[in-house]
Amino acid sequence: MKLSYVYILKCSDNTYYTGVTSNLNNRLIEHKYGKYSESYTYSRRPITLEFYAEFTxxxxxxxxxxxxxxxxxxxxxxxxxxxxxxxxxxARKTFD
Structure with a gap:
């Protein structure tokens, strides 16, 4: 059974990035070292893993x-x- 992961990263600018991967450790290394210069997290490093969930x-x-x-x-x-x-x-919206 192959697992997939949904994860949330906190970026250095206090924004959050949500992603999905089948290899969480490898993907975190890619984010940490900026493998993809066009990615959201590249210019917002360092990042920290705040949450993840496993899926089958x-x-x-x-x-x-x-x-x-x-x-x-x-x-x-x-x-x-x-x-x-x-x-x-x-989830509920408030209206003034």
Whole structure:
């Protein structure tokens, strides 16, 4: 069974990058050393791994990555901090 990973990196500019990979250790090394100069994290190094989740189905991993990429920073922080009870409320929009 091949595992896939969805991960969240914190960049030096306090932004978050979400990605998906089948080799987490290798991908983190690529981010750390800036293998791809056109990537989001290249100019925002150093980076730190804040969160990752394992998946046995790559399609679910890709779907999860796409979902998290649309989330607000506060919702990503709730996930990173294991504050799962906050996720539903952070999904609601407030209108003035």
């Amino acid at each position: 189905d790559i399609n679910i991993a890709i779907s999860t990555e796409k979902q998290i990429k649309k989330w607000s920073k506060s919702k990503k922080l709730a996930l990173i901090n294991n504050e799962f009870e906050k996720l539903a409320n952070l």
